[in-house]
Amino acid sequence: TQLLEQSPQFLSIQEGENLTVYCNSSSVFSSLQWYRQEPGEGPVLLVTVVTGGEVKKLKRLTFQFGDARKDSSLHITAAQPGDTGLYLCATALRAGNNRKLIWGLGTSLAVNP
């Protein structure tokens, strides 16, 4: 059972379209991170959201953290081929005095020119 459920699993769209991907859980999180992984590379951190209801924008990407801090969404406006990649969400679970990240399985996005 995945602690973080990401949907959709796969998404193929045309350049210029808008899209939204989701990261959901039944647990409450103190923070949530979004990463993008391009083919053949490691994940790259895009944003961290902390406050319930928070909205952060990164150029054409809009990240939202749910009011109850159980879910998050990523909206891309006017998608471009350079947005192609695997979008991963992750959250930190406290383990004693340390924390470790738990990851979703990701949404694989293909933007066709």
Next chain:
Amino acid sequence: DAGVIQSPRHEVTEMGQEVTLRCKPISGHNSLFWYRQTMMRGLELLIYFNNNVPIDDSGMPEDRFSAKMPNASFSTLKIQPSEPRDSAVYFCASSFTGVEQYFGPGTRLTVT
């Protein structure tokens, strides 16, 4: 500043052979993580170190896997003996906060 460095980028080996993967974290980061990524299971945390000390190795599949961090600038992940089911991409990541992580380019391991 250089990011996380991993070597080799690709490794092809035969079943039963020993495999050693290497990682140099970002200077100043005090946490280091080893992950394995497959299509079926996604990104799995194998082990992580804080200040060179192993904190959680519950993700290490079995005794065939071992990891060391002899100093703040170097870590290894060793598989002995390797098996075909170990084929995956192995990532090393480092962090200053423990939460926001910076990944290396990965090592693609193929065990035949």
